Amino acid sequence: MAEHDIRMKLHLLCAGLFAEPEAEHLEHVLRPLAAELGQTDGPWQEGVRALPFPEGGRETAQLGLEYNRLFVLAKGHVPVQPYGGYWLDGKSTLYGPSLRTVERIMAAEGLEPAQASGLAPDHVVCELELMAHLASQGGKKAPLEKTLLFNHLARWTPDFCRAVMENTREEFYCAAAKLLEETVARDEARLAAHMGRTAGDADEEEQA
Amino acid sequence: MTERLIRVRDRRTIALHWFNAACWALLLASGFGIISGDDVRLAPAFWPGLVQNLAGGNAPVVSFHGVLGMVWAASILAFALFNLRRVVRPFLAEVLVLTPVTAWRDLRFTTVTLLRLFGLAKNAELPPQGRYNGAQRLLGTLIVLGSVLIALSGAYLFLAPKLLPFAANPLYGELFRWALMVHAGTVFAVLTGLIPHIYFAVVEEREALESMKSGQLPVDFIRHHNPLWYEELHRSGKI
Amino acid sequence: MTKKYVMLADATRCINCKACVIACRAEWGTPLGHSRDWVREVEMEGPGGMPDLMLLPGRCQHCDDAPCVESCPSGAAYQREDGVVLVDHELCSGCELCVPACPYDARFLNPETGTVSKCTFCQPRIDAGQPPACVGTCVGRALVFGDANDPASEVSRLLQEKEWLRLTSDGVNVGPNHYYHTGGRPLPPEALPKPTTPHVQGRLLEEVVNPLAGAGLLGMAGVFVAAGMKKLLDRRSEVQRQEGGHHD
Amino acid sequence: MSKTTDPSRRRFLGGAGLLAVGGYPARALARVKAPHAAEMLGPSREVFSFCDMCYWRCGLKIRVRDGRAVKIEGNPEHPNNRGVVCAKGNAGLMAAYDPDRLKFPLLRMGERGAGKWKRISWDEAYDRIAAAFLKAKEQYGPETLAMIGHGTWEKPYHRLAHAFGTPNTTSPVFGLCCGPRDVANQLVAGRPLGGNETLDLENCRYFLMMGRNITESLHNGETLGWVEAVAKGAQVVYVDPRYTITASKAKEWLPIRPLTDHAFLLALIRVMIEERLYDTEFVAAYTLGLEELERRVARYTPEWAEEECGIAAKDIRRIARELAAHAPAALVYSPRRLTRTSNDLGTGLAISILNTLLGVWDREGGIFSPLSFPVPEPDLPPFPHADAPRADGAGVEGVWPLANAQYGLTNQMWSAIAEQKPYPIKLLLTAGGNGFMNSTDFDAIRRAIGQLDFFVAADIAPNEMNQYADILLPEASYLERYDDLQTGGAKEGFVAVRMPAMKPLHDTRDAWTICKQLAGRLGLGAWFPHASAAELIDERLKKAGLSLAELETKGIVKKPADPARNFPREHGLPSVFPTPSGKVELVPSRLKALGMDDALDYLPQVRPQDGEFHFTFGRVGFHTHARTQNNPWLADLMGENELWIHPDAASRQGIRDGDRVEVADRNSRKETLRAKVTRRIRPDTVFMVHGFGHFDPRMRTAHGKGAADANLASRDRDGHLGTVAMGRSLVRVRKL
Structure with a gap:
């Protein structure tokens, strides 16, 4: 696989792992994707292979409950808010100023969250899918990738992943968080090496 | 009558001196132009106004000062690294005043020299001086150490607000304020020392100024002002 | 003629509803834990041991001799000709030398920008002819803003009609441009500025x-x-x- | 003026001027400065709306940038607020952007209240609701559905419930708030003051505020009008056990004994009649029953009242005279929430009678007649006739005939569900609101929820009540939707529009859409013929000769104020009083007709024993009831409430300012919070701000902060109306 192809698939896989678990999606999309990546040599191999996909309807339902408890609504407050803006805008607001960055990239690509998803553009799933979309274009969208990564994903997913690992009772989400954490970290190192990284650069693009 | 001249410094060193002097002039002009607050201002109030109006705002002045400061520091550092053995080490060995005894001796020399300008202390005995006399050594030490401090504090002043989250850690701001004080105080100290430096070069010892252009100094001048150096040159057969 | 912007606060009309505080937060996205304006509720003892209250809305007083401007080493704090004291965020280093210099505690280091924030009299709004956000929303219409050099302005009229005090004390008088009407009562000592410790x-x-x-x-x-x-x-x-x- | 600037120029003398030459004024420089990006007003557009942060509903202009509401400002054209917006209104943005908000339709998975949920689709939610509703309807009849609303955006839910066939729709506005005041005015004059009181505040010269804390229980237009009057020199006498901000604006604070307002008012009536201080012309022409009233109040002398309420007899006489001297520009100002004692109706009647004696009806500075802007409702099929009487007894003969049958008695509704009497109520639909925090009976609500077959809650944010729902429907906030029109009755008549400032965030839907779609599933689509709220209001506007497009450009269309109709008696025109007799009834005939005691007489109230306190609660200007404590901006202003206690009382208990204390009532209900020791309250009374003490952990900001007054307020009833007598709790305070 070409490098950009692998990156695209990794982000797609991560996005899928943090979407609401549905048997269909898990079986026919995520599992094959993970299998493919697991057979490709690379630093991601271990993390992908470690993903404990649910076996059977009961385990999937169990996972669904955990998903709702973690990210949607629980007895206590939502333990892990899956929105970038929550982590970037001071934890007291959603749809805050940081959302503009993602919306601008989406607009440039002619994308927006699916109507039925009800998800904000900075939901972890949306951001990761956007990253996959950008990566799939083989470096042509490198500046946008860089903006999305350095202004968003790399700034909040580490906290998000830590929160998932601390709060979840399911091995699956622990492994998913670890994979996401590593994927973003590798992306960060890669983009930094390729293009040189300063916060200022990213900001300029953001403003442009 | 033709004076016998001897080459005392090479072109690169001369170039560095004038480069340094030019940087200082520009850095002083811009630096005094940045700070306009009455409580912290160093220059008369009209100066920042003039500079900022000329530059179309304070931001370009700040950028200019910061960038030039880094160019200045980097150039001198580079020069020092590439000419470490040939120029810098001997220079530092000659010029740095490191012990209280030498400091006292140099201070005495400086005072007497100063008094003599006014026709006083004519009878005071002055020990013979080497390549750099006591006053030059004191000034040299001040400039060397001062430049290091100025460069370091300046780098923090310029870069820290861009790189460090001041709101996250009060220490960053604390350090900034100390750096500001050190930066300003050191500049003043050096600036004060530069006044006699320039006076002597322009009024008292034109030969020295001349040597900063040509690299050559009259042997008589050396014999008169720096007898120890003269001896040394003599010993090593350069004269 | 040059404008001279002033803020008038009628303490007899203020009801400490904090509309000004929230309007300001909404307008400028001030991070929680900080505010560019405030209402001070001073509890006092009235005649006969009866309770008494004074309500003093406040913000940067845009002083004629702004100590913040005087203490700024970056040239970021400045005052416009119309008296509005502003911060150039491109220049502000966040060193906070200006923060304790202000006798009204009106400045703070904004963690989101890394620079010092404060009330700007809503400079972009007033330049566009709108009132500052706090004034526009003030439920008791206790806040009035305008150009004191324009004899036809509401502030000029009010400055003539009523008695106005400013938050100054023996030790501290930096020419604030924020005026208070208290209905003839003296300002309580705890509301007056104390000498600052820079x-x-x-x-x-x-x-x-x-x-x-x-x-x-x-x-x-x-x-x-x-x-x-x-x-x-x-x-x-x-x-x-x-x-x-x-x-x- | 600026010229008074102290020429000493500098704050401190210092060394910095040493190098200064000439003092070149730095500020005069025309330097180019860069504001921070946040300090620019980017390109934006404005949409019109009206507020939903409280019940007053101010006109708004919402600034929208990049498809998102970024700032709320007042609409200067709207009579309810004339351009100003309070802190709550400004913080409305955070109602939409709150991270704790309900975002997706949710299905309960574990036990009720266990907090296990699953996101489901809207379709699945509707299907499940419809199945449960139809099943219960079949088994128990349509009256088995109770709809409990909350006072503002619930109109479509009322329609849905009525179409379903149940009479059991209720909101707290009557039984827990304004009921007694409005019934009293209705009985005496046939004219309730309404949700937006029809008082000519600006021109009033004398206010007797009966615990109406108008600056903190704050409604923009009303408060502004009152502040204007006070600024113009109107006198204020403020009667309240507590020294509020309103008290600080008064010339006189009378710290009355709690629950005894009625005694004070009866003595005022007596003095006014005895000394012939009333408006004889008006009383002669427009009222009935003065002689009987005189006889009835004869025993309520100022001296008697002094004993009862603690206000000196001479002050009562003086105030009666002062009121009369300023009449008709004088008002006896009723509290808005008049649910305190077992005879709130009597208090309300006394206020209404006093205002009548002052002749303030239809006079400047008194009570005006509002204009309305009639906008016809759409044509709908008639609602099915409900055979069963209302379960809460509101408007039901022999139960609570005087209670308003539109809003009902929320407390009694909860009890009816808890007891399943007079008939089984198995379905509950709530639209906003929070039973726990707005009623006064946690226990009844818990039992009621336990009786339900199915509980659907539609709301914007999580709260104590909706955590027990079987299905939670996330609603779009008022910033994200069209709603039905606001038609108002102020001096001006008006119709105003609520436009969405942005698309609904998350997976939320507006109330009209929810009810229409649900009605479709329930076979009740005929009552929701419009595709959307926008289409509904467009049809209504067209019938009134307007259009939605027109209203959207202005936000409001007004019928100008008409002094002759607002104040007919100022213009030689007659007043109209739609009572049974057509006159103002100083002794209401309706009470007699219903065979009820006429509530005029004073009913002694509870008094604290040694070590006990009257328990009172109230509001601050920057929180709305129990709704806004989780709003991060408002919580920043006040994150928890405190127990106000007088220093004398506090020192007896060894309580110091800031100590944690436990407050317990006679039924051993307990709350803990911090003490605020202050002279601003009577020594026999304690007070806390309403709405705190939230125990739903989903409310990250408010959870566990302060104490719930609802858990301490009394559950007693007013004997005539069935409204709650919340002020009758006596509590003990203990240092922790």
Whole structure:
């Protein structure tokens, strides 16, 4: 696989792992994707292979409950808010100023969250899918990738992943968080090496 | 009558001196132009106004000062690294005043020299001086150490607000304020020392100024002002 | 004619509803834990031991002699001709020298921008002809903003009609442009500004480094000007002596 | 003026001027400065709306940038607020952007209240609701559905419930708030003051505020009008056990004994009649029953009242005279929430009678007649006739005939569900609101929820009540939707529009859409013929000769104020009083007709024993009831409430300012919070701000902060109306 192809698939896989678990999606999309990546040599191999996909309807339902408890609504407050803006805008607001960055990239690509998803553009799933979309274009969208990564994903997913690992009772989400954490970290190192990284650069693009 | 001249410094060193002097002039002009607050201002109030109006705002002045400061520091550092053995080490060995005894001796020399300008202390005995006399050594030490401090504090002043989250850690701001004080105080100290430096070069010892252009100094001048150096040159057969 | 912006706060109309505080937060996205404006509720004892209250809305007082501007080393704090004290965020380093310099505690280091924030009288709004956000929303219409140099303005009229006080004390008077009407009652002492304690570095700069440097520079320059003069005189007398010798 | 600037120029003398030459004024420089990006007003557009942060509903202009509401400002054209917006209104943005908000339709998975949920689709939610509703309807009849609303955006839910066939729709506005005041005015004059009181505040010269804390229980237009009057020199006498901000604006604070307002008012009536201080012309022409009233109040002398309420007899006489001297520009100002004692109706009647004696009806500075802007409702099929009487007894003969049958008695509704009497109520639909925090009976609510077959809650944010729902429907906030029109009755008549400032965030839907779609599933689509709220209001506007497009450009269309109709008696025109007799009834005939005691007489109230306190609660200007404590901006202003206690009382208990204390009532209900020791309250009374003490952990900001007054307020009833007598709790305070 070409490098950009692998990156695209990794982000797609991560996005899928943090979407609401549905048997269909898990079986026919995520599992094959993970299998493919697991057979490709690379630093991601271990993390992908470690993903404990649910076996059977009961385990999937169990996972669904955990998903709702973690990210949607629980007895206590939502333990892990899956929105970038929550982590970037001071934890007291959603749809805050940081959302503009993602919306601008989406607009440039002619994308927006699916109507039925009800998800904000900075939901972890949306951001990761956007990253996959950008990566799939083989470096042509490198500046946008860089903006999305350095202004968003790399700034909040580490906290998000830590929160998932601390709060979840399911091995699956622990492994998913670890994979996401590593994927973003590798992306960060890669983009930094390729293009040189300063916060200022990213900001300029953001403003442009 | 033709004076016998001897080459005392090479072109690169001369170039560095004038480069340094030019940087200082520009850095002083811009630096005094940045700070306009009455409580912290160093220059008369009209100066920042003039500079900022000329530059179309304070931001370009700040950028200019910061960038030039880094160019200045980097150039001198580079020069020092590439000419470490040939120029810098001997220079530092000659010029740095490191012990209280030498400091006292140099201070005495400086005072007497100063008094003599006014026709006083004519009878005071002055020990013979080497390549750099006591006053030059004191000034040299001040400039060397001062430049290091100025460069370091300046780098923090310029870069820290861009790189460090001041709101996250009060220490960053604390350090900034100390750096500001050190930066300003050191500049003043050096600036004060530069006044006699320039006076002597322009009024008292034109030969020295001349040597900063040509690299050559009259042997008589050396014999008169720096007898120890003269001896040394003599010993090593350069004269 | 140059504008002279002032804010009037009628304490008798203020009801401490905090609309101004939230409107300001909404307009400028001030991070929680900080605010550019406030309402001070001072509990006092009235006649006969009865309780009494005074409500004093406040914000940056846009002083004529703004100590924040005077203490800013970056040239970021400045005052416009119309009296509005502003921060140039491109220049502000976040060193906070200005923060304790303000006797009204109106400045804070904004964690989101890394620079110092404060009330700007809603500069972009007033420049566009709108009232500041706090004034526009004020439920008791206790806040009035305008140009005191325009005799037709509401603030000019009110300044003439009513008695206005400013938050100044014996120790601190930096020419605030924020006025208070209290219905004839004196301002409670706890509402008045206290002398500030600036950062030690600021004080050292102001009281030690700069004076010392000034004295040193002037002194040194004086010495060598004198030396030069002496030299000149010596040379002239030498020349005269020599010339005189010729004549002899 | 600025010229008074102290010429000393500098704050402190210092060394910095040493090098200064000439003092070149730095500020005069035309330097180019860069504001921070946040300090620019980017390109934006404005949409019109009206507020939903409280019940007053101010006109708004919402600034929208990049498809998102970024700032709320007042619409200067709207009579309810004339351009100003309070802190709550400004913080409305955070109602939409709150991270704790309900975002997706949710299905309960574990036990009720266990907090296990699953996101489901809207379709699945509707299907499940419809199945449960139809099943219960079949089994128990349509009256088995109770709809409990909350006072503002619930109109479509009322329609849905009525179409379903149940009479059991209720909101707290009557039984827990304004009921007694409005019934009293209705009985005496046939004219309730309404949700937006029809008082000519600006021109009033004398206010007797009966615990109406108008600056903190704050409604923009009303408060502004009152502040204007006070600024113009109107006198204020403020009667309240507590020294509020309103008290600080008064010339006189009378710290009355709690629950005894009625005694004070009866003595005022007596003095006014005895000394012939009333408006004889008006009383002669427009009222009935003065002689009987005189006889009835004869025993309520100022001296008697002094004993009862603690206000000196001479002050009562003086105030009666002062009121009369300023009449008709004088008002006896009723509290808005008049649910305190077992005879709130009597208090309300006394206020209404006093205002009548002052002749303030239809006079400047008194009570005006509002204009309305009639906008016809759409044509709908008639609602099915409900055979069963209302379960809460509101408007039901022999139960609570005087209670308003539109809003009902929320407390009694909860009890009816808890007891399943008079008939089984198995379905509950709530639209906003929070039973726990707005009623006074946690226990009844818990039992009621336990009786339900199915509980659907539609709301914007999580709260104590909706955590027990079987299905939670996330609603779009008022910033994200069209709603039905606001038609108002102020001096001006008006119709105003609520436009969406942005698309609904998350997976939320507006109330009209929810009800229409649900009605479709329930076979009740005929009552929701419009595709959307926008289409509904467009049809209504067209019938009134307007259009939605027109209203959207202005936000409001007004019928100008008409002094002759607002104040007919100022213009030689007659007043109209739609009572049974057509006159103002100083002794209401309706009470007699219903065979009820006429509530005029004073009913002694509870008094604290040694070590006990009257328990009172109230509002601050920057929180709305129990709704806004989780709003991060408002919580920043006040994150928890405190127990106000007088220093004398506090020192007896060894309580110091800031100590944690436990407050317990006679039924051993307990709350803990911090003490605020202050002279601003009577020594026999304690007070806390309403709405705190939230125990739903989903409310991250408010959870566990302060104490719930609802858990301490009394559950007693007013004997005539069935409204709650919340002020009758006596509590003990203990240092922790």
